[in-house]
Amino acid sequence: MTVNISLREVRKNKGKTAQEMATELGYKSKVSYYNIENDEVEVTLSMAEKISKVLNEPIEKLFPKFFRQEVQENRTLIF
Structure with a gap:
């Protein structure tokens, strides 16, 4: 978890x-x-x-964890 x-x-x-904040978010206590x-x-989210x-x-x-993009390279090897 990373906030x-x-x-x-x-x-x-x-x-x-x-x-x-707690009240506006609907929590009963802080x-x-x-x-x-x-x-x-x-x-x-x-x-x-x-x-x-x-x-x-x-x-x-505020929450960059929801927007990280991990790029994977797909490579095709031709022999």
Whole structure:
């Protein structure tokens, strides 16, 4: 699990508390949101989308793991 380390920084820069984030995301307590920031739980794509909307930041910036592209070269050997 790898959450972009800037998630907490972005939240703080936006002037949002963990409790505000938890409320806007539908959690009953801020602990559930802290678990995301502390990489204690796996973040789903749908939750990443919600967080990016609440923080008004591109999802690619906050959760680059969903957008990594691994390129594989396929080579054909001709004999």
